[in-house]
Amino acid sequence: MIQRSYGFQFWRYVIVCAATLVASATPQPQATTGPAAGARQPESALAPVSDRPGLPRVLLIGDSISVGYTLPVRDRLKTVANVHRVLENCGPTTKGLEHIDEWLGEGRWDVIHFNWGLHDLKQLQPGRRQVSLDAYEANLKRLVTRLKQTGATLIWATTTPVPEGAAQREPADVPRYNEAALRIMRENNIVVNDLYAFALPRLAEIQLPRNVHYTPEGYEKLAGPVIETIRKALDQRRAAGVLTANSGSAATAQHDVYETEFHSNREYANPAIEVELTVVFTSASGKVTRRWGFWDGGDVWRVRFSPDEVGQWTWESRCSDEKNRGLHGQRGSFKCVEYAGKNSLFVRGPLKLSANRRYLVHSDGTPFFWLADTAWNGVLKAKAAHWDKYLATRRSQGFTAVQFVATQWRFYDRELAYTEKDDIRINPEFFKRLDAKVKAINDAGLVASPVMMWAVSGKDPGHELSEQDAIWLGRYMVARWGAHNILWMLAGDGVYLEKRAERWRKIGGAVFGDQPTRPATMHPLGFQWIAEEFGREPWYSIIGYQSAHREKKVAWLVQGPPATDWREPPTLPVINLEPNYEAILAYDTNRPFDALAVRRALYRSLLVSPTAGVTYGHHGIWYWTEKPELPLTLEKAGIALPWDQAIDSEGARSVKHLARLFHSVNWWTLVPDPALVANQPTDPMSFAPAARSEDGSLALIYLPQGGDIELNAGDLKTDLDIRWFNPSIGKYFPAGKVPSDSLKMQPPDDGDWLLVIGG
Structure with a gap:
């Protein structure tokens, strides 16, 4: 037999726990701001704590057992969370119902860890329990309903064991009360911390003899x-971007995302469609902004909002079902503060059109150079750690945006964003899985550009969904992700002409409205020019096109609509959203596109239209595979490399050099001027795209395959520096000064070169 010596600390816990049990046996009013009068408590377990800025908030609710573990929990989570507890023994469920509102207070909680039970099953007289099992179950249902309204992640702790010989309690009652509680938790999808199962095999070493309480150890x-x-609960909320460190009672930074949660008190067969939740936000200056809320599964609804003004904001919810008091008439407020970090997206704000409507700018007017990567399957398929590595790498390479597919499509056959194509049923679990990766794009300093519905054929959402169902799906995504720094692509790879264009104009108008908060465009099939079809839609912000994956069809790019039709109204940025991908097999020659072919497509695209940006792609990145693999339904494209082998390709390094070049000059002043090249070749493959600023202080000319060039300098300022730029290695070579008339020049070799004048 082992004799245990507990010393002073042991007797301190015995006195404390006995005191809290006695105090709770007879109901009495208790203040939540301090310990119960007359009860001896551990030094700080029942004392109020002050929140440390930037940490999420956790609340412990329970009896003297929870009092006992409060201090070690608080200490070991001190760098992770602000751990509060109710400042008294919470007793039976009857006491909980009486005091729950005051215990919850007015603050916002991230996690609530709670339990009732030991006092409910306590027998004040032999055979007469303080709260019967039926009453306990009914009370607990009401308490869970109230706790869910907080929007916190709830964790139910099972009631710990009663040993043989313990006063006023029977060991067999605990499993019965626990089973009743577990039924409620299962019905409400509440996480269970099974302290009963944890403690039962350890009672001899951790529990006091014939006592429900425990030793300090x-x-x-x-x-x-x-x-x-x-x-675990905090990690999940952090991944979803809903910690109070970023919302709720803590301040939200300007251009970041504020989120709040609602709980419906009515059930619907198809919640995402049957009910519309709108939240009206009002700034300190009186500016009013309306945002849609979205259904997030079960009885949970959320709204996300990006404040653009510093100061106090208030909000009020409005529900199409005004009888739903969980969604209608809710009110709240939050404080918006200036962003203190270095992420340019939050410093400068979301994207919009420039004053001359030729390029994109941040909300503060700073020009934004669109340099996107094509990771169509990245958000859908990538592991979290791989996605973070990918984003960090692309950011270091100079990319500014990521294009991805946001719902199922012909190259992704796993979990579905929706079911029932004729009466859509949106699957919130699909979008929950994507939330953290969409947010991570912005956190990496990159604009997120989702294709909402691929629209080629078969089961692509944009092809199979009815017009109304496509509208519901699009509006759901706008509500869910529209607070992020986004450029929407409503549909991908479809034919958007004539009747099909009319269909998508209607969908776009219903999804984005007349005053969209984020820019949007369409991603058409290769060699389609849809400016005439969409250019006057209020939501359509970019003339996006695709020069696609054919090696010999260069004329369409350098002599076709991108090079000529940008002059026609409407005036909008012109961006090639899908040039040829590196390493994919050309559809017309069956040869893989190398880094040179990639550079040619990128520089041609940037200079044949007013410079606004361009998109890059790699065969191993768009499909996103972890082993060499032929893409589903696209065997002719060739084997795709694993993403981690493709990410630092020669083409990607060329993009890095391109980014450094364009960020070193006032690229937004460039307008095409092919007449800068007096001996302009007629062969499209040799065509040298050229652009200059209106004042003649800057010009760029791209030579796709070397050769002599005769510079027509009549519209350029004289005496400007001329440099050759090698786009494959990112180095400059001096080439003299601009003359008053013309100048014959020859690049250092027969590779591709860029002539940089001024800047």
Whole structure:
């Protein structure tokens, strides 16, 4: 037999726990701002705590068992969360119903870890429990309903064991009360921390003899699973971007995302369609902004909003079903502060059109150079750690945006964003899985550009959905992700002409409205020019096109609509959203596109239209595979490399050099001027796209395959520096000064070169 010596600390816990049990046996009013009068408590377990800025908030609700593990939980989570607890023993469920509102207070909670049970099953007289099992179950249902209204992640702790010989309680009652509680938790999808199962095999070493309480070491042990479940819940909320460190009671930075949660008190067969939730936000200056809320599964609804003014904001919810008091008439507020970090997206704000409507700018007017990567399957397929590495790498290479597909399509056959194509049923679990990766794009300093519905054929959403169902799906995504720094692509790779164009104009108008908060465009099939069809739509912000994956069809790019029709109204940025991908097999020659072919497509695209940006792609990145693989339904494209082998390709390094070049000059002043090249070749393959600023202080000329060039300098300022830029290695070579008339020049070799004049 082992004799245990507990010392002073042991007797301190015995006195504390006995005191809290006695105090809770007879109901009495208790203040939540301090310990119960007359009860001896641990030094700080029942004392109020002050929140440390930037940390999420956790609340512990429970009886003296939870009092016992409060201090170790608080200590071991001190750098992770602000751990509060109700400042008294919470007793039975009857006491909980009486005091729950005051215990919850006015603050916003991220996680609430709660339990009732030991006091409910306590027998004040032999055979007469303080709260019967039926009453306990009914009370607990009401308490869970109230706790869910907080928007916190709820964790239910099962009631811990009663040992043989313990006063006023029977060991067999605990499993019965626990089973009743577990039924409620299962019905409400609430996380369970099974402290009963954890403690039962350890009672001899952690529990006091014939007593429901625990030794100091025992409370340290019980704290372990409490901490583990709280940490996991916080990690999940952090991944979803809904911690109070970024919203709720804590301040939200300007241009960041504020989120709040609602709980419907009515059930609907198809919630995302049957009910419309709108939240009206009002700034301190009186500016009013309306945002859609979205259904997030079960009875949960959310709204996300990006404040553009510093100061106090208030909001009020409005529901199409005014009888739903969980969604209608809710009110709240939050404080918006200036962003203190270095991420340019939050410093400068979301994208909009420039004053001359030729390029994109941030909301503060700073020009934004569109340099996107094509990761169509990245958000759908990438592992979280791989996605983070990818984003960091692309950011270091100078990319500014990521294009991805946001719903199922012909190259992704796993989880579905929706079911029932004729009466759409949106699957919130699909979008929950994508949330963190969409947010991560902005966190990496990159604009997110989702294709909402691929629209080629078969089961592509843009092809199979009815017009109305496509509208519902599009509006759902706008509500869910529209607070991020986004450029929407309503549909991908479809034919958007004549009757099909009319269909998509209607869908776009219903999804984005007349005053969209984020720019949007269409991603058409290769060699389609749709400016005439969409250019006057209020939501259509970019003339996007695709020069596609044919090696010999260069004339369409350098002599066709991108090079000529930009002069026609409407005036909008012109951007090649899909040039040939590096390493994919050309559809017309069956040869892989190398880095040179990639550079040719990029520089041609940037200079044949007013410079606004361009998109790059790699065969191993768009499809996103972890092993060499033929893409689904596209065997003719050839084997795709694993993403981690493709990410640092020669073409990607060329993009890095391109980014450095364009960020070193006032690229937004460039307008095509092919007449700068007096001996302009007639062969499209040799055509030298050229652009200059209106004042003649800057000009760029791209030579796709070397050769002599005769510079027509009549519209350029004289005495400007001329440099040759090698786009494959990113180096400059001096080439003299601009003359008053013309100048014959020859690049250093027969590779591709860029002539940089001024800048």
